[in-house]
Amino acid sequence: MKGMTIIVKTISSWVKVLIFLFGIYIVLFGHLTPGGGFSGGVILASCYVLLMLAYGREFAEKNLSLPVASKLDCVGALLFAAIALCGLLYGAAGFFWNFIQWEYLADKETALHLVSAGTIPLSNIAIGLKVGASLFLVVLVLSIFRPDMSVLDTDEKE
Amino acid sequence: MAIFYILLLFMIIAAFIAVETKYLLGAVICVGAIGFGASIMFLFLQAPDIAITQIVVEVLALIILIRACISRELTFISGPREFFGVVVSVVIIFVIFLAGIKILETLPDFGTAIFAEVPNAASQTYIKEGLVKTGAANLVASVILDFRAYDTLGEATVLFTAIIGATVILRKKTKKLLEEAE
Numbered sequence: 001m002k003g004m005t006i007i008v009k010t011i012s013s014w015v016k017v018l019i020f021l022f023g024i025y026i027v028l029f030g031h032l033t034p035g036g037g038f039s040g041g042v043i044l045a046s047c048y049v050l051l052m053l054a055y056g057r058e059f060a061e062k063n064l065s066l067p068v069a070s071k072l073d074c075v076g077a078l079l080f081a082a083i084a085l086c087g088l089l090y091g092a093a094g095f096f097w098n099f100i101q102w103e104y105l106a107d108k109e110t111a112l113h114l115v116s117a118g119t120i121p122l123s124n125i126a127i128g129l130k131v132g133a134s135l136f137l138v139v140l141v142l143s144i145f146r147p148d149m150s151v152l153d154t155d156e157k158e
Numbered sequence: 159m160a161i162f163y164i165l166l167l168f169m170i171i172a173a174f175i176a177v178e179t180k181y182l183l184g185a186v187i188c189v190g191a192i193g194f195g196a197s198i199m200f201l202f203l204q205a206p207d208i209a210i211t212q213i214v215v216e217v218l219a220l221i222i223l224i225r226a227c228i229s230r231e232l233t234f235i236s237g238p239r240e241f242f243g244v245v246v247s248v249v250i251i252f253v254i255f256l257a258g259i260k261i262l263e264t265l266p267d268f269g270t271a272i273f274a275e276v277p278n279a280a281s282q283t284y285i286k287e288g289l290v291k292t293g294a295a296n297l298v299a300s301v302i303l304d305f306r307a308y309d310t311l312g313e314a315t316v317l318f319t320a321i322i323g324a325t326v327i328l329r330k331k332t333k334k335l336l337e338e339a340e
Contacts, residue, residue, distance in 0.1 A: 031294040036302070065339050070325070077318050084311065096307040101293050117294035120303045123310075130314060134321040141328050 002056030012054040019047040027128035031117040037127025044132035049139050057143050066140060069133045076130025083119050083126065161202060169195040182227045190220040204280055208309065 003009065027040030052060035087097030101118025114121075169192045176188035193216035200209035235243065266275045273279040284301055292300040302310050 031296050031299045031303075033296060034298070036296070036299050067339055073318070073321060077314060080311065080314055084307065096304070096311075098292060098304050112295050117292055117300070120292060120294045120299055123303045123307070124299065127310070127314060131317065134317055137321050138324055141324050144328065 002058065004054050008054050012050050016047050016051060019043060019050065023047060023128075023132070027124055028121065029114070030124040030128075031120045032112060032114070037124040038131055040124070041128040041131025041133075042135060044128065045135035045139075048132075048136045052139065052143065057140070061140070064136065066137070069137050069140065072129055072133035073137060076126050076128070076133060079126035080123055080130065083123055087119070162199065165195050165199050183224065186220065186223045186227055189223070190216060193219070 023040050023043035023046075025040075026035035026043055027037060030036035030040060048060055048064055051063060084096045087099050088095045090099040091097055091102075098118040098120070100122075101120075104118075172188045172191040172195070176185045176192070179185050179188070193212060197209045197212035197216065200206075200212055266272065271281075273282040273285070284297065284305060288297045288300045288305075289295065292304040294300040294304070
C-alpha cells in the first residue's frame with residue numbers, strides 16, 4: 001500500500017474535486033474577481049500534488065502523466081504567445097493588442113460580465129494551464145529524482 | 159531619444175566584450191553592465207518598479223557569479239594597487255551614500271501614494287481608464303495582462319525555462335519514465 005494512511009486518502013479523495021473546481025473558478029473569473037492565471041494555476045497544481053502526496057507518485061502519474069503534463073505546459077505557453085501575436089496580426093496597434101475588446105466589445109455594455117475584457121480571460125486560461133502543468137512537473141520531476149522514495153514505501157508495508 | 163541609442167550601444171558593446179573576452183570575471187562584469195543598462199532603460203520608459211526588480215536581480219546574480227568566478231581564478235593585488243583600489247571603493251560608496259540621502263529626502267511621506275505626488279504617473283492612468291480601456295473589472299488583471307503584458311510574457315518565459323532546466327538536469331530518470339509511458 002503506497003502513500004499515506006486511509007484517513008488522508010479518504011479526505012483527499014473528497015477534497016480534490018473541490019480544489020480542482022475552485023482552481024477552475026479562479027482562472028475563469030480572473031478578470032472579474034481577485035485571482036487570475038498564476039494563482040489559479042497554482043491551485044490546480046496543488047490538487048495533483050495532494051493526490052501525489054496521499055496516494056503515491058504512480059497514482060498521480062496515472063491521472064496526469066509526465067508527457068501529457070509537459071505537452072499541456074507547452075500548449076499554455078504557445079497559446080499565450082499566439083494571443084499576443086494575434087494582436088500584432090489583427091491591427092497596426094502591435095504586440096499584445098487587446099483586439100477582441102476593441103473590435104467586438106468596445107461599443108457594448110460588457111463590464112462585469114463573464115464575457116468581457118477581450119483577450120484577458122483567454123490569456124488567463126493559457127497562463128493557468130501553463131503554471132499548473134509546470135508546477136506539477138517540478139514536483140513530479142523532483143520526486144522522481146528522490147532516491148529514498150522506495151524506502152518509505154517498504155516501511156508502509158510492515 | 160538619443161540616450162536610448164547611447165544605452166543600447168553601450169549594452170551591445172558590453173555583450174560583445176562578454177562573449178569575446180578570455181577572462182571569466184571580466185565577462186561576468188560585462189553581463190552585469192548589460193543588466194544595469196537595461197534597468198536604466200526601464201527607468202526612462204517610466205517603469206520604476208521593473209527597474210528596481212531588474213537592479214535587485216542583477217545584484218544577486220552578479221554576486222553569485224562573481225563568487226563562482228573568484229574560486230576559479232584567484233588574483234591577488236598588493237602594494238600601491240591595493241591602496242588605490244581601496245580608496246576608489248570608499249569614494250564610490252561615499253558618493254552613493256550621499257546620493258541616497260538626497261533621494262530619500264525627495265520621497266513622499268509614508269502612506270502617501272506616489273500618484274498623488276506625480277501628476278502624470280502611469281498608475282493614475284491605470285486606475286482611471288483601466289475599466290474603459292480593457293473592460294476587465296479586476297484592475298490587477300488588466301494591468302498584468304494588458305498594460306504590462308510584456309512583463310507577464312517574461313515571467314512565463316522564466317517559468318518555462320526553469321522547468322526545462324529541471325527536466326534536463328534530472329534527465330536520466332525522466333527519460334526512463336518517458337520510455338515507460340510510451
